[in-house]
Amino acid sequence: MFTALVVLALGWSIYWAIGSGAGQKGLETWFEAREAEGWVAEYSEMSVEGFPNRFDAKFEDLALADPDTGLAWEAPHFEILALSYQPNHLIAVWPDSQRIATPLAKYDVTSDDMRASLRVAPQSDLALNELTLTAKTLTVAELGQTETARLDSLTLAAEKAPSGDLPRYRLGVQADGFTPSDAWQKHLDPNGRLPEKLDQMRIDMTVEFDKPWNISAIEEARPQPRMIDLKSAEAQWGQLALAMAGKVTVDDQGQPEGDITIKARNWRDILQLAREAEALPPSLADTAESALSLLAQMSGNPTTLDIPLTLRGGRVWLGPAPLGPAPVLRLR
Numbered sequence: 001m002f003t004a005l006v007v008l009a010l011g012w013s014i015y016w017a018i019g020s021g022a023g024q025k026g027l028e029t030w031f032e033a034r035e036a037e038g039w040v041a042e043y044s045e046m047s048v049e050g051f052p053n054r055f056d057a058k059f060e061d062l063a064l065a066d067p068d069t070g071l072a073w074e075a076p077h078f079e080i081l082a083l084s085y086q087p088n089h090l091i092a093v094w095p096d097s098q099r100i101a102t103p104l105a106k107y108d109v110t111s112d113d114m115r116a117s118l119r120v121a122p123q124s125d126l127a128l129n130e131l132t133l134t135a136k137t138l139t140v141a142e143l144g145q146t147e148t149a150r151l152d153s154l155t156l157a158a159e160k161a162p163s164g165d166l167p168r169y170r171l172g173v174q175a176d177g178f179t180p181s182d183a184w185q186k187h188l189d190p191n192g193r194l195p196e197k198l199d200q201m202r203i204d205m206t207v208e209f210d211k212p213w214n215i216s217a218i219e220e221a222r223p224q225p226r227m228i229d230l231k232s233a234e235a236q237w238g239q240l241a242l243a244m245a246g247k248v249t250v251d252d253q254g255q256p257e258g259d260i261t262i263k264a265r266n267w268r269d270i271l272q273l274a275r276e277a278e279a280l281p282p283s284l285a286d287t288a289e290s291a292l293s294l295l296a297q298m299s300g301n302p303t304t305l306d307i308p309l310t311l312r313g314g315r316v317w318l319g320p321a322p323l324g325p326a327p328v329l330r331l332r
Helices: 002-036 182-188 267-276 282-299
Strands: 040-042 045-049 054-066 071-083 086-093 097-101 106-120 128-142 149-161 168-178 198-209 225-237 240-250 256-265 304-312 315-318 321-325
Touching (some): 002 040, 240 267, 267 282
Antiparallel strands (some): 040 054, 054 071, 071 086, 071 097, 097 106, 168 198, 198 225, 256 304, 304 315, 315 321
């Protein structure tokens, strides 16, 4: 019995040593490959620890920047944790502070306990099967600015769904206690009639992409949406409530086509906010109120408004009337 335990312990030690060494070498090779492609891919120190039951990769002073998209990320430390007997279940742990850069601006992000649980396919492309990301007390501030936007808590979940020719994922987002920056608060609600925080925001949708979410989404290009089935998107701010649902297809240029319905509760208050924020000229606001009043009366509920919108030809339509350009749905 003792001999068997010794052999088992020795075998497991060899397995862990080989696995940790291979993991570290694979990470080093990945960083070298990104640098060869012109990326910034740097760290001051990397180690794989956790014997005997874990493979824990730890980075210090991590910096990644993709020259093709202009996206960059810096973190003082970052961890990718895995059980040695289940290496395709990963836990990513972010630091309390990090910096994200886009072609438009740089942002300092702080949070409490930001982490993600990922289950990936055991193949080398690490195709995503499940993801859950959570964070508490999340704040975002543009570099050099003192004003911040804040979330009390954030949960993002993704799960690979049954699909046909193109990969499909079900996505869910819940954000509680969103506090806009002071500048946005004053712009959206100049008279201070609303609470400081939005009570909640929720999104439930299924998205079909042109390729799977795997390691190539970082190395090469992000998968692009080809179909969005928005089951619900809801936001609650005091007595004001907005909800959206609908389904659109998306072409190669990111132009959506399909139908979306917006439900607005206490819509007159929303229109009044638009007036006060000067988002609508007074004459257009009066015209909009008359038209929306008619729509509300037709629905049978004067305080709740259902607005059916059509996205077609690069524009948003309300019946035969064009309202403006449709959003371009492309991931950088």
